[in-house]
Amino acid sequence: MNQDKEKEPQTINKPLRNWRFRFIKNIIMPFSFIIVILFAWEAYGVVFGENRLLPPPSRIINAFVETRELLFFHAKYTLIEAAMGFLLAFLVSVFLALLIDHFKLLKQAIYPLLVISQTVPIVAIAPLFIVLFGFGILPKVIVVALMCFFPIVISMVEGLQAADKDMVDLLRVMDASNWQIFRLVRFPAALVSIFSGIKIAAAYSVMGAVIGEWVGARYGLGLFMILVQKSFRTDQMLAAIAVITAASLLLFGAMELLQRLLMPWYYSKGDGEDIFVDQKRERKVVNEEEG
Amino acid sequence: MPEPLIEINGISKSFKGPEGILPTLREINMSIEKGSFVSIIGPSGCGKSTLFNIICGLITPDTGSVVIEGKNVTGQRGVVSYMPQKDLLFPWRTIIDNVVIGSLIEGRPVEESKKRARELFGVFGLEGFENSYPATLSGGMRQRAALMRTVLCEKPIMLLDESFGGLDAMTRRNMQAWLLNIWERFQRSVLFITHDIEEALYLSDKVYVLTERPAEVGLELVVDLPRPRVVTSPEFVEYKKKLLAALE
Numbered sequence A: 001m002n003q004d005k006e007k008e009p010q011t012i013n014k015p016l017r018n019w020r021f022r023f024i025k026n027i028i029m030p031f032s033f034i035i036v037i038l039f040a041w042e043a044y045g046v047v048f049g050e051n052r053l054l055p056p057p058s059r060i061i062n063a064f065v066e067t068r069e070l071l072f073f074h075a076k077y078t079l080i081e082a083a084m085g086f087l088l089a090f091l092v093s094v095f096l097a098l099l100i101d102h103f104k105l106l107k108q109a110i111y112p113l114l115v116i117s118q119t120v121p122i123v124a125i126a127p128l129f130i131v132l133f134g135f136g137i138l139p140k141v142i143v144v145a146l147m148c149f150f151p152i153v154i155s156m157v158e159g160l161q162a163a164d165k166d167m168v169d170l171l172r173v174m175d176a177s178n179w180q181i182f183r184l185v186r187f188p189a190a191l192v193s194i195f196s197g198i199k200i201a202a203a204y205s206v207m208g209a210v211i212g213e214w215v216g217a218r219y220g221l222g223l224f225m226i227l228v229q230k231s232f233r234t235d236q237m238l239a240a241i242a243v244i245t246a247a248s249l250l251l252f253g254a255m256e257l258l259q260r261l262l263m264p265w266y267y268s269k270g271d272g273e274d275i276f277v278d279q280k281r282e283r284k285v286v287n288e289e290e291g
Numbered sequence B: 001m002p003e004p005l006i007e008i009n010g011i012s013k014s015f016k017g018p019e020g021i022l023p024t025l026r027e028i029n030m031s032i033e034k035g036s037f038v039s040i041i042g043p044s045g046c047g048k049s050t051l052f053n054i055i056c057g058l059i060t061p062d063t064g065s066v067v068i069e070g071k072n073v074t075g076q077r078g079v080v081s082y083m084p085q086k087d088l089l090f091p092w093r094t095i096i097d098n099v100v101i102g103s104l105i106e107g108r109p110v111e112e113s114k115k116r117a118r119e120l121f122g123v124f125g126l127e128g129f130e131n132s133y134p135a136t137l138s139g140g141m142r143q144r145a146a147l148m149r150t151v152l153c154e155k156p157i158m159l160l161d162e163s164f165g166g167l168d169a170m171t172r173r174n175m176q177a178w179l180l181n182i183w184e185r186f187q188r189s190v191l192f193i194t195h196d197i198e199e200a201l202y203l204s205d206k207v208y209v210l211t212e213r214p215a216e217v218g219l220e221l222v223v224d225l226p227r228p229r230v231v232t233s234p235e236f237v238e239y240k241k242k243l244l245a246a247l248e
Ligand SMILES: Nc1ncnc2c1ncn2[C@@H]1O[C@H](COP(=O)(O)OP(=O)(O)OP(=O)(O)O)[C@@H](O)[C@H]1O
Pocket: B015, B016, B017, B022, B024, B042, B043, B044, B045, B046, B047, B048, B049, B050, B051, B213
């Protein structure tokens, strides 16, 4: 095996370098860009005078500090609705995806309906849910679920079908059952796709709750925004929007974290592939030098 | 005279292609003795992988039968262990979890298999990579891991489909020598597909040459040379000429 040594991946130095590189790429870069924009915005207010319709960041921060208790009070409801709607969407999606995956014919029947369901403007039918289910939390949960289930179902169905046929065959040769093939290959192979759907849905969910609240609610950021809008407090409106963004990012981040926990192999791949590519490149260079 | 372990009797197979029927295999007969190393060599696309797929039960032949240890096992699965052209390690399982997949499927105790597998990581040149994911391994290491998975399936015969096709020449040389070690150590019969005449002669007790599609057995060549073989020896070159002539 000795002659093989130089072909083995060199794991000593690269992870560190990769880690630093990724920190700069994923953390420093986006944040510094946002900060630059915020400063430019603030500077605009200082130079040209404040604009009531677009108050500078400092005013928004002020509004946030002033109304923080009210904001958090409403945000709590919105977050609960978003989380519950998201969960409901997930459960429905798993059920639908398994159904579609198991009965291939059903796919032709259900898929068009799924797509059509997404073309219905939610704002238009949300009042209907209020009429049907009252002013409580339920109609909001339903709106969120309606917005979230689509990306999850699609990503599940397509993920399950995208499994490498040769991997499936490998297990067939071993006389594996359909359930074993599902558990060992098709489901793990679908996870990448499923998580993209889940993350899209998570990012939508808070907005869905706000839309649900917009048409009628007792509590929630949607209600808060309607109230401040009526009194032309754009600064408070923007503060609420900032909270919505933060809440969406929070849910998105939670799903990202979950993915990292459930799919360690997917994230260890980054380093591995780099090394692999590097190796091939090195080998190619050697070959070119030789001939 | 060792008894035949596998007999392939008159296997034919045609596929339905876009331009009508595509005859692929025609009346293939082969026999593989117990514990022997047999290679199949033939032009690209002649139907070698198709023959393997028939032997391992993935597709059924139009005519003919596969007989293993006297039993007709045509179309039956779980009888042989198979290593396809790609390594097909599952990226979501660590190497140790990948190599015991056979016992997992058969419902054998997995912990026991893992214990046995751990002892073999040195033999397969994978020491220290038990808990690594496949993506972090080099091409040669992945092939060895895939072979280890195949060996641990505990079947009397292993089908290896161009296992070293994707490797560079140096790694390939090492892998060949090392494969012979594994073969001697585990006493399995091996049926090996390759494009490489030298590789076939270096490894095999017997070489079958398939013709262009529709493939027939063009030549059955018993290689009667002591191991380890020297690829530059006159006898070796003599065999090489015979194979080259059959492939013309
Ligand atoms: N399921 C299938 N349906 C239709 N045609 C097929 C199918 N499988 C294989 N073929 C055809 O049969 C022929 C033989 O394919 P096969 O993969 O067995 O060749 P091979 O000898 O293994 O080639 P290679 O050396 O490139 O691996 C090819 O022309 C291929 O297109």
